[in-house]
């Protein structure tokens with residue numbers, strides 16, 4: 001097991017990549033703190049992990065609210081004693097082309113995908129500095145390097161996540177804290193499974209592997225970057241995109 005007896009806090013753990021990552025980390029021996037804005041989703045994932053025999057704490061938090069994030073870290077460290085790994089996964093999309101994007105669409109995506117990542121990482125860094133070690137992993141996207149039609153707000157946020165990842169790697173290395181990000185491409189989720197067959201085929205065909213990624217592919221990337229196998233890796237953005245953009 002790669003992550004035996006570690007404590008991992010994952011935001012947006014109620015579904016999609018976050019839920020798959022929580023299960024992967026539990027399989028690898030990590031205790032998990034599941035964080036989400038949605039109670040029903042969180043309960044379902046927590047039950048699955050509990051049935052696997054792993055220690056799990058669930059906390060309802062909106063990552064855009066600084067006071068809730070500070071309380072989260074207090075609760076997690078009181079419950080488990082420490083937090084070794086933090087995965088900043090919570091994210092949303094509210095797409096529109098620049099000519100039509102509303103101020104709310106801009107603010108909402110920047111709030112969750114950029115400020116939320118800052119809120120959680122800052123609270124994590126304060127705790128990890130005291131511990132003298134830690135790993136922070138951020139959810140970026142290929143859109144954070146290449147942009148995407150209809151995603152001004154999302155591209156700005158993910159570009160920011162890449163910048164923050166490299167900045168924090170430089171600032172926090174001296175405290176024994178590694179900081180990295182993953183940049184998924186087209187990943188098969190509830191949302192993409194409901195797209196027309198033709199659109200799914202088009203997405204697949206863009207990868208030299210002629211496939212969509214799975215949530216487990218992303219979870220595996222996080223597990224590697226969190227583990228000691230990656231102990232000399234910091235400040236990197238790991239593409240998990242089937243070669244989509246080479």
Ligand code: NAP
Pocket residue numbers: 011012013014015016017018035036037038041061062063064088089090091092112116139140141142183184185186187188189
């Ligand atoms: P998802 O299925 O929509 O899951 C995101 C989770 O985060 C949901 O449970 C959501 O709750 C929760 N959340 C939303 N706002 C929150 C907030 N303010 N505070 C706490 N939790 C909140 O997303 P996903 O597709 O797995 O993506 C996960 C991450 O990977 C995101 O950062 C995304 O940008 C990135 N990513 C995904 C893909 C992809 O193809 N799926 C590709 C590249 C990057 P609600 O459902 O109630 O809103």
